[in-house]
């Protein structure tokens with residue numbers, strides 16, 4: 279796998295405090311990679327080091343096979359910052375022209391790419407308006423247009439949908455999927471875990487400056503699967519049959535939770551119920567999602583007082 283991002287023992291200290299510690303991160307070319315962690319975990323600092331905006335205290339990093347200090351490498355990076363405070367006196371067109379010129383695009387390229395980029399982010403025909411009159415969601419879209427204007431090979435998107443409504447979020451998800459189809463690597467920082475779950479090929483959880491877990495969605499969410507089983511009566515014979523399939527937790531006269539290794543075991547639960555002559559009322563796998571995993575891995579850290587991600591928790595998950 280060719281790596282778009284490769285860090286080894288990357289570290290950043292502010293004063294005597296290490297905010298990123300010995301970070302080893304490998305992201306393959308063309309991957310959509312979700313970078314998750316509570317407030318203050320060191321995500322933005324990591325992104326800034328990868329962009330060459332913050333100097334690491336120690337360790338090594340490569341982006342697109344080189345250094346972000348190399349202008350040829352930097353020209354192939356795109357960045358949507360979390361705090362998008364743009365030049366409000368400029369129109370959308372002027373803002374993109376400014377960024378495009380900084381990225382070295384020619385006048386001819388700018389003429390075709392600016393309207394195309396605006397259209398792609400849902401701002402077609404709005405380029406003549408001043409950014410000062412844009413809504414927060416429009417500004418975020420304009421920032422995204424700026425990040426992809428120069429056709430980067432690696433794009434960092436820091437909370438790309440924080441200002442968007444649900445329709446806008448779907449649209450940005452589609453743009454990320456298009457970028458993946460074009461072979462662009464996307465490094466995604468987001469608190470919206472369900473969103474990360476839907477678009478990322480792999481994710482890493484970072485806590486207090488260190489990666490605590492990384493892998494594909496399937497790898498991370500595999501393993502123990504609790505299945506709630508409800509029957510007319512739980513006989514000793516049925517309980518011992520279920521015990522052979524997984525760990526049991528009794529819920530009452532008619533219900534038991536069986537934690538099995540994966541969904542391929544579910545049919546065996548139904549067969550055991552049938553063989554014991556019981557009536558099956560319900561068989562409910564309780565799939566773990568990214569949010570459960572987030573709370574489990576990083577639930578007791580962060581410097582914002584709470585590790586709970588912004589507004590994306592299902593009821594009662596904590």
Ligand SMILES: Nc1ncnc2c1ncn2[C@@H]1O[C@H](COP(=O)(O)OP(=O)(O)OP(=O)(O)O)[C@@H](O)[C@H]1O
Pocket residue numbers: 292297315316317318319320321322323324581
């Ligand atoms: N320039 C700086 N000087 C001193 N400390 C800093 C500086 N930048 C960041 N920090 C500290 O480093 C820690 C990590 O910050 P960072 O912004 O990287 O976290 P984050 O994971 O991106 O958080 P959030 O999700 O809240 O954006 C925080 O405790 C922050 O206060």
